[in-house]
Amino acid sequence: MAAVFRAVFGYCFLVLMVRTAGRRPGKQITPFEFVFIFFIGGLTLTPMVGNDRSLSNALIIIITIAVTHFVIAWLRQCSAAFGRLVDGTPLVLLKKGEWQIETMRRMRIQDDDVMAMARDNGLERLDQIDYAILERNGEISIIEASKES
Amino acid sequence: MASYPKTKPVEDTVPKVNDEVAVGSDLEFQRKWWRFTRVLWMVFAAIVVADLLGCFGRGFLANAHARTNDGVMDVKYERIERFSTPSILRIEFGPTAIRDGKIQLWISDSFIKSLGNQRVVPQPEASVVGQDGILYTFSATTVPAAVEFELEPTAPGIFDLQMQVPGSEKLKLHLFVMP
Numbered sequence: 001m002a003a004v005f006r007a008v009f010g011y012c013f014l015v016l017m018v019r020t021a022g023r024r025p026g027k028q029i030t031p032f033e034f035v036f037i038f039f040i041g042g043l044t045l046t047p048m049v050g051n052d053r054s055l056s057n058a059l060i061i062i063i064t065i066a067v068t069h070f071v072i073a074w075l076r077q078c079s080a081a082f083g084r085l086v087d088g089t090p091l092v093l094l095k096k097g098e099w100q101i102e103t104m105r106r107m108r109i110q111d112d113d114v115m116a117m118a119r120d121n122g123l124e125r126l127d128q129i130d131y132a133i134l135e136r137n138g139e140i141s142i143i144e145a146s147k148e149s
Numbered sequence: 150m151a152s153y154p155k156t157k158p159v160e161d162t163v164p165k166v167n168d169e170v171a172v173g174s175d176l177e178f179q180r181k182w183w184r185f186t187r188v189l190w191m192v193f194a195a196i197v198v199a200d201l202l203g204c205f206g207r208g209f210l211a212n213a214h215a216r217t218n219d220g221v222m223d224v225k226y227e228r229i230e231r232f233s234t235p236s237i238l239r240i241e242f243g244p245t246a247i248r249d250g251k252i253q254l255w256i257s258d259s260f261i262k263s264l265g266n267q268r269v270v271p272q273p274e275a276s277v278v279g280q281d282g283i284l285y286t287f288s289a290t291t292v293p294a295a296v297e298f299e300l301e302p303t304a305p306g307i308f309d310l311q312m313q314v315p316g317s318e319k320l321k322l323h324l325f326v327m328p
Contacts, residue, residue, distance in 0.1 A: 020186050020190075050233065051233065084178050085182075088179065088182065089173060089174050089175040089178060089179060090172050090173055090174050091174055091179060092166055092172060092174055095166060096167065103176075106179075106183050131170050131172075133170075133172055133174075143170060
């Protein structure tokens with residue numbers, strides 16, 4: 001029974017930690033962020049498993065995490081507010097030639113992070129960007145400025 | 150059985166930025182979240198400091214020391230233990246604890262049941278179960294005479310531990326086991 005509680009707690013705690021520590025996974029992830037993600041994942045595993053190395057314990061923990069994940073995904077679908085809590089919302093980083101300083105500072109994102117994504121989209125300069133948006137999954141979407149403007 | 154429509158027309162449901170790009174951003178919510186995380190970081194910092202001080206075991210505040218008024222026993226232990234994590238409880242005996250080349254020590258049941266005594270150094274000559282505890286008998290000649298117990302708590306919670314050299318004062322300890 002304790003394994004179920006440990007698994008639910010471990011999963012929810014990890015979600016909170018990753019949400020709190022910032023939104024830069026995926027393409028924007030840097031080596032030191034890799035260390036953070038893998039380190040906390042590994043450290044959570046140890047107390048969840050404890051000294052019970054049985055197959056039953058492993059299966060119970062995996063199933064519990066799957067159920068917890070399903071419940072959170074379902075709640076996210078049912079409630080927009082819960083979805084915002086778990087995933088956050090997209091955030092505008094650059095709008096029509098103006099950096100959104102507050103968002104960038106709070107999300108610990110710099111102009112070269114945006115430029116890296118712009119290069120990935122085949123752009124060469126920041127003035128070719130109309131909007132840069134930090135998506136919920138941590139990716140930065142670039143909307144190119146229209147050529148006429 | 151209720152049937153749900155398989156399709157629905159696309160509506161302009163995602164809020165726009167500058168009335169042109171559908172982003173769905175909610176800066177007000179995000180500001181609340183930032184305020185929450187600021188508090189959370191303070192809590193995290195407090196947890197780190199508390200741990201460095203030993204509030205969660207294994208540190209300055211966790212180490213404890215108790216002795217009987219008659220000087221028979223002097224106990225060094227950790228008042229804050231951690232679940233399933235080994236620690237040492239050391240008992241030093243005064244000269245009056247040694248009788249006929251032996252030291253007898255009674256320890257309450259919680260020592261085995263909850264605090265999970267794993268090992269005793271040196272090995273007792275005898276250990277007798279009874280009177281809600283265990284009575285150990287050790288060979289001893291002169292002071293300093295000390296016994297060490299390796300504990301590995303089996304459950305989190307607050308536990309009372311009592312110990313006594315028969316015929317002398319009883320020592321009561323309270324230990325908190327962190328989950």
